[in-house]
Amino acid sequence: xxxxxxxxxxxxxxxxxxxxxxxxxxxxxxxxxxxxxxxxxxxxxxxxxxxxxxxxxxxxxxxxxxxxxxxxxxxxxxxxxxxxxxxxxxxxx
Numbered sequence: 001x002x003x004x005x006x007x008x009x010x011x012x013x014x015x016x017x018x019x020x021x022x023x024x025x026x027x028x029x030x031x032x033x034x035x036x037x038x039x040x041x042x043x044x045x046x047x048x049x050x051x052x053x054x055x056x057x058x059x060x061x062x063x064x065x066x067x068x069x070x071x072x073x074x075x076x077x078x079x080x081x082x083x084x085x086x087x088x089x090x091x092x093x
């Protein structure tokens with residue numbers, strides 16, 4: 001009598017796929033590599049980055065706000081000028 005094997009038995013005999021998380025040692029190595037990368041990253045942010053003082057941060061923030069306001073005013077004036085010129089051109093035709 002021939003041996004009949006079902007599909008489930010054939011699947012159980014296969015080796016695990018390397019792409020499946022947790023079935024491969026490469027997954028553990030990748031986690032360790034990411035953990036080391038995160039430790040190095042956080043250490044660099046704590047120790048090697050020079051953070052600005054509050055006074056410097058405040059002065060640069062004010063500078064950016066004033067510059068943005070000036071640019072907005074200039075663009076608004078240019079828009080007003082162009083719209084009045086176009087209104088004048090349209091009224092002629």
